[in-house]
Amino acid sequence: MIDFEFHSPTSLEEVFQLLDAHGEDARVMAGGTALVIQMKQRLVQPEHVISLQRVAGLDAIATHSNGSSGVRVGALCTQQQLATNPVVQELIPIVAETYGHVATPRIRHMASVGGGLVHGDPSQDPPPTLIALGATVTLVSSQGERTAALEDFLVDYYETDVRPGEVLTEVNIPALPAGAGAAYLKFLPRTADDYATVAAAVVITPGPGNVCQDARIALGAVGTTAIHATGAEDALRGQPLTDEVIRAAAATVKDVVDPLEDYRGSADYKREMAEVFTRRAIQQALANAS
Numbered sequence: 001m002i003d004f005e006f007h008s009p010t011s012l013e014e015v016f017q018l019l020d021a022h023g024e025d026a027r028v029m030a031g032g033t034a035l036v037i038q039m040k041q042r043l044v045q046p047e048h049v050i051s052l053q054r055v056a057g058l059d060a061i062a063t064h065s066n067g068s069s070g071v072r073v074g075a076l077c078t079q080q081q082l083a084t085n086p087v088v089q090e091l092i093p094i095v096a097e098t099y100g101h102v103a104t105p106r107i108r109h110m111a112s113v114g115g116g117l118v119h120g121d122p123s124q125d126p127p128p129t130l131i132a133l134g135a136t137v138t139l140v141s142s143q144g145e146r147t148a149a150l151e152d153f154l155v156d157y158y159e160t161d162v163r164p165g166e167v168l169t170e171v172n173i174p175a176l177p178a179g180a181g182a183a184y185l186k187f188l189p190r191t192a193d194d195y196a197t198v199a200a201a202v203v204i205t206p207g208p209g210n211v212c213q214d215a216r217i218a219l220g221a222v223g224t225t226a227i228h229a230t231g232a233e234d235a236l237r238g239q240p241l242t243d244e245v246i247r248a249a250a251a252t253v254k255d256v257v258d259p260l261e262d263y264r265g266s267a268d269y270k271r272e273m274a275e276v277f278t279r280r281a282i283q284q285a286l287a288n289a290s
């Protein structure tokens with residue numbers, strides 16, 4: 001491990017002062033489950049580590065006060081909190097289910113919602129579900145605040161659009177549209193606590209006559225970021241939700257994924273599995289629609 005100075009501020013203002021003072025020599029730390037490993041491997045070597053753990057107000061889960069549905073999740077909420085929170089389980093059960101798939105309880109109790117998203121690992125579980133729901137992230141710095149769609153925030157392999165001096169403070173997750181069903185499928189051929197070999201998230205709204213009103217589909221572990229599969233969505237929207245239409249829509253994802261070969265499988269195998277799990281996730285989401 002490299003030498004570094006550890007800071008434990010109690011307010012966001014202090015965090016911003018430290019970030020502005022130390023620039024690229026500083027990194028914020030939430031759960032530390034990713035950052036500490038990267039520091040041990042000397043992939044990152046910050047001289048200043050700024051813990052967010054004592055900053056008040058970053059670990060709340062709340063519904064919107066403006067009447068719109070959905071939840072606002074503080075960046076410091078643990079992934080276990082999201083998996084077990086009664087409001088999330090009631091309003092958007094797919095989010096609780098997805099966070100319940102992350103690694104093990106030990107990891108989930110440490111890893112934060114914000115830290116996971118900023119980390120930008122393309123094999124993580126939450127991004128496909130959050131993209132399928134249309135989630136946004138809020139980023140704050142001493143210069144002000146901005147909001148970004150999660151899919152735009154995930155830029156490349158372990159690269160996210162966090163700008164100098166910024167802290168991700170909140171994730172906004174819209175509720176499911178009325179009548180919609182959702183599913184997240186994680187293909188785990190090795191062990192239950194592994195990262196996904198392939199993952200697919202679907203939010204689908206069937207209409208009268210079983211015609212698809214709307215669909216949102218996103219995939220994990222098959223590219224440099226989670227992938228929003230808009231071609232598959234277009235192949236479903238306005239179409240009768242027959243087996244043939246679903247199969248044809250799922251087949252389109254083979255053209256947009258770009259999996260890496262690793263010990264979980266070859267690129268060709270993962271491409272095949274992306275189609276299979278997209279199809280199954282569409283079918284499961286339809287079965288879950290009310």
Ligand SMILES: Cc1cc2nc3c(=O)[nH]c(=O)nc-3n(C[C@H](O)[C@H](O)[C@H](O)COP(=O)(O)OP(=O)(O)OC[C@H]3O[C@@H](n4cnc5c(N)ncnc54)[C@H](O)[C@@H]3O)c2cc1C
Pocket residue numbers: 027028029030031032033034035036052075076101102103104107110111112113114115116117118119121123124125126162166167168169193194195196
């Ligand atoms: C053994 C193991 C298995 C795992 N398996 C899975 C899995 O199956 N599925 C899955 O989805 N995840 C899995 N994870 C978790 C995941 O990969 C990350 O480790 C975790 O989500 C990071 O959260 P953290 O709060 O610990 O982030 P940290 O390690 O604290 O930080 C990660 C990065 O984000 C930055 N950061 C943190 N918080 C903020 C913030 N609020 N604003 C700006 N920047 C910030 C840090 O500077 C750092 O660059 C696993 C982790 C481990 C160690």
